Amino acid sequence: MISSELQAFYTERERLNEIVMKYAGQGIKRFFSLDGQVYREGALPQKTKELLGLVASLVLRCDDCIKYHLARCFEAEVSDSELEEALAIAVIVGGSITIPHLRRALAFWDKLVGGDVEF
Amino acid sequence: MISSELQAFYTERERLNEIVMKYAGQGIKRFFSLDGQVYREGALPQKTKELLGLVASLVLRCDDCIKYHLARCFEAEVSDSELEEALAIAVIVGGSITIPHLRRALAFWDKLVGGDVEF
Amino acid sequence: MISSELQAFYTERERLNEIVMKYAGQGIKRFFSLDGQVYREGALPQKTKELLGLVASLVLRCDDCIKYHLARCFEAEVSDSELEEALAIAVIVGGSITIPHLRRALAFWDKLVGGDVEF
Amino acid sequence: MISSELQAFYTERERLNEIVMKYAGQGIKRFFSLDGQVYREGALPQKTKELLGLVASLVLRCDDCIKYHLARCFEAEVSDSELEEALAIAVIVGGSITIPHLRRALAFWDKLVGGDVEF
Amino acid sequence: MISSELQAFYTERERLNEIVMKYAGQGIKRFFSLDGQVYREGALPQKTKELLGLVASLVLRCDDCIKYHLARCFEAEVSDSELEEALAIAVIVGGSITIPHLRRALAFWDKLVGGDVEF
Amino acid sequence: MISSELQAFYTERERLNEIVMKYAGQGIKRFFSLDGQVYREGALPQKTKELLGLVASLVLRCDDCIKYHLARCFEAEVSDSELEEALAIAVIVGGSITIPHLRRALAFWDKLVGGDVEF
Numbered sequence: 107m108i109s110s111e112l113q114a115f116y117t118e119r120e121r122l123n124e125i126v127m128k129y130a131g132q133g134i135k136r137f138f139s140l141d142g143q144v145y146r147e148g149a150l151p152q153k154t155k156e157l158l159g160l161v162a163s164l165v166l167r168c169d170d171c172i173k174y175h176l177a178r179c180f181e182a183e184v185s186d187s188e189l190e191e192a193l194a195i196a197v198i199v200g201g202s203i204t205i206p207h208l209r210r211a212l213a214f215w216d217k218l219v220g221g222d223v224e225f
Numbered sequence: 226m227i228s229s230e231l232q233a234f235y236t237e238r239e240r241l242n243e244i245v246m247k248y249a250g251q252g253i254k255r256f257f258s259l260d261g262q263v264y265r266e267g268a269l270p271q272k273t274k275e276l277l278g279l280v281a282s283l284v285l286r287c288d289d290c291i292k293y294h295l296a297r298c299f300e301a302e303v304s305d306s307e308l309e310e311a312l313a314i315a316v317i318v319g320g321s322i323t324i325p326h327l328r329r330a331l332a333f334w335d336k337l338v339g340g341d342v343e344f
Numbered sequence: 345m346i347s348s349e350l351q352a353f354y355t356e357r358e359r360l361n362e363i364v365m366k367y368a369g370q371g372i373k374r375f376f377s378l379d380g381q382v383y384r385e386g387a388l389p390q391k392t393k394e395l396l397g398l399v400a401s402l403v404l405r406c407d408d409c410i411k412y413h414l415a416r417c418f419e420a421e422v423s424d425s426e427l428e429e430a431l432a433i434a435v436i437v438g439g440s441i442t443i444p445h446l447r448r449a450l451a452f453w454d455k456l457v458g459g460d461v462e463f
Numbered sequence: 464m465i466s467s468e469l470q471a472f473y474t475e476r477e478r479l480n481e482i483v484m485k486y487a488g489q490g491i492k493r494f495f496s497l498d499g500q501v502y503r504e505g506a507l508p509q510k511t512k513e514l515l516g517l518v519a520s521l522v523l524r525c526d527d528c529i530k531y532h533l534a535r536c537f538e539a540e541v542s543d544s545e546l547e548e549a550l551a552i553a554v555i556v557g558g559s560i561t562i563p564h565l566r567r568a569l570a571f572w573d574k575l576v577g578g579d580v581e582f
Numbered sequence: 583m584i585s586s587e588l589q590a591f592y593t594e595r596e597r598l599n600e601i602v603m604k605y606a607g608q609g610i611k612r613f614f615s616l617d618g619q620v621y622r623e624g625a626l627p628q629k630t631k632e633l634l635g636l637v638a639s640l641v642l643r644c645d646d647c648i649k650y651h652l653a654r655c656f657e658a659e660v661s662d663s664e665l666e667e668a669l670a671i672a673v674i675v676g677g678s679i680t681i682p683h684l685r686r687a688l689a690f691w692d693k694l695v696g697g698d699v700e701f
Numbered sequence: 702m703i704s705s706e707l708q709a710f711y712t713e714r715e716r717l718n719e720i721v722m723k724y725a726g727q728g729i730k731r732f733f734s735l736d737g738q739v740y741r742e743g744a745l746p747q748k749t750k751e752l753l754g755l756v757a758s759l760v761l762r763c764d765d766c767i768k769y770h771l772a773r774c775f776e777a778e779v780s781d782s783e784l785e786e787a788l789a790i791a792v793i794v795g796g797s798i799t800i801p802h803l804r805r806a807l808a809f810w811d812k813l814v815g816g817d818v819e820f
Contacts, residue, residue, distance in 0.1 A: 201677025
């Protein structure tokens with residue numbers, strides 16, 4: 107069973123993506139497609155790629171992107187320690203301005219690992 | 226008739242501007258004035274200027290600024306295609322980190338063009 | 345007596361910090377500690393340091409950080425004029441993209457100085 | 464005849480692109496291709512699109528990108544006044560932190576329009 | 583006697599400002615003027631204002647802006663300790679991504695205080 | 702044998718770090734120390750951590766940081782394909798504004814793997 111919060115996140119995301127696709131021309135459509143492709147397993151495992159996406163999202167401070175990559179990291183079975191080490195790098199690179207995002211990130215992760223979220 | 230959402234956006238903006246002006250010295254006041262002047266019709270049509278403001282706001286990822294310039298683009302009779310092409314440039318320049326803002330931008334635009342908003 | 349809004353801000357911050365500490369390794373813990381140390385009175389008075397933190401937060405556009413440093417500036421007895429001059433520098437350096445944050449900053453400050461907040 | 468400075472800019476760009484393509488997988492190749500497509504004439508004239516690229520580059524403060532879009536604006540016959548109005552918007556949105564880039568941008572433009580550069 | 587490096591910095595800046603003014607319309611001119619006004623002594627001493635400008639420049643990572651405010655801090659008789667404390671705040675807020683700028687900042691400061699620069 | 706270019710990079714870095722340490726107080730010193738610690742092998746392998754540092758540096762667009770993490774990736778025996786996939790994620794997240802940095806990154810990597818650099 108998927109938690110209502112995560113469900114709401116994905117539902118809203120889906121709803122908005124439909125609006126994007128209503129207006130999107132070829133450029134935006136291709137970019138959305140590319141955005142999916144680069145996280146696929148390749149020379150680097152998918153887990154590593156999701157951690158790369160997460161760290162990029164944290165240093166650039168985008169809560170939605172952070173939440174999305176946290177959900178993907180959870181699905182890819184990233185452990186608490188692996189997550190913490192990746193976040194530590196992001197916080198050192200990005201500075202204290204990232205701390206509010208770190209707080210929200212770990213609060214979301216805490217729910218994911220807390221058993222009330224299932225995929 | 227103006228939609229209640231857009232009305233709420235402008236009302237809140239106005240309320241906060243009054244607080245700004247309560248504290249603002251000459252520097253902030255002059256900057257607010259300048260901020261209005263640069264979007265006025267000149268060698269470039271106003272429509273182009275609003276698109277420039279919109280693209281700048283999207284790559285810098287400020288939802289309030291995006292919403293404001295979308296409303297102004299709508300008033301300047303920017304078409305769906307013109308808007309889409311400007312947003313495509315912004316998304317390519319700014320990357321996938323701008324996508325959550327693009328989603329919210331097009332959801333707002335969809336309401337503006339949907340007929341439930343009038344100026 | 346502390347206003348309910350400020351109280352809510354600190355309570356939520358505290359709640360989230362507890363989640364951070366649940367997952368934090370040595371790196372994140374040390375960074376949080378360092379983040380506290382650099383604002384302590386030294387060659388520069390604490391008031392100046394809080395203004396430095398505020399300006400950095402405004403140009404980097406982090407509402408949570410801005411709110412935190414505003415509360416600290418208020419505690420350090422920064423006057424309205426001092427605050428306004430610091431914010432004017434931040435707005436000129438950071439541009440109109442900072443204006444929505446300036447609006448929210450001054451709305452929060454207005455409550456702090458309005459007498460409904462006490463420390 | 465093309466000025467030696469602009470020639471050097473394009474030559475270095477070309478040399479580096481060859482190295483990029485030596486290592487690039489499908490993701491990077493498709494992105495480079497997309498990056499070209501979004502500036503093509505469509506509902507918006509190419510001139511407007513180059514101005515959008517220029518303003519995005521200035522607020523994000525990338526000298527190489529600014530230089531590239533200035534050369535393209537010049538080819539698209541953007542006038543001095545049109546350029547100035549677009550740059551004014553970028554500087555107001557992005558703040559004084561963009562001024563060093565504005566200086567270098569106009570110094571490059573001055574050479575382009577000065578007659579020592581030909582396409 | 584002024585060091586040749588600082589002299590070169592100011593001379594190049596002046597040369598480029600002349601090019602800016604050749605193209606600048608009212609918007610850019612007024613913004614340049616505003617940019618000077620906000621650092622003038624007021625409720626906050628000029629020294630504090632230059633430190634605010636410096637910290638904003640470091641977290642936004644603009645070497646030219648950093649260099650300019652360092653020169654102004656030096657003229658305003660900021661001490662080594664005051665400077666270090668301001669930079670420490672900037673580095674903690676902005677993270678390790680600011681370190682290369684910190685290195686260049688202190689190398690420039692070292693020359694300023696080393697006696698080979700005079701105003 | 703180490704290439705003269707890489708040698709020059711490290712030598713300049715070392716020279717500047719000495720100047721930093723001449724002025725650094727406890728805050729900056731501790732931060733530099735922390736900055737080293739978070740990349741040490743732990744739950745995540747060092748190779749992954751260097752890729753995380755690299756992607757963070759690319760999306761934040763700091764050439765010095767990119768160069769440093771590329772050298773570290775090379776020492777950690779990151780393959781061309783692994784590097785390319787990490788850079789592809791960074792470029793998609795960060796957008797075309799990162800392309801000039803990607804170009805310089807791959808030109809540097811090309812030298813590292815070209816056999817003219819040894820550790």
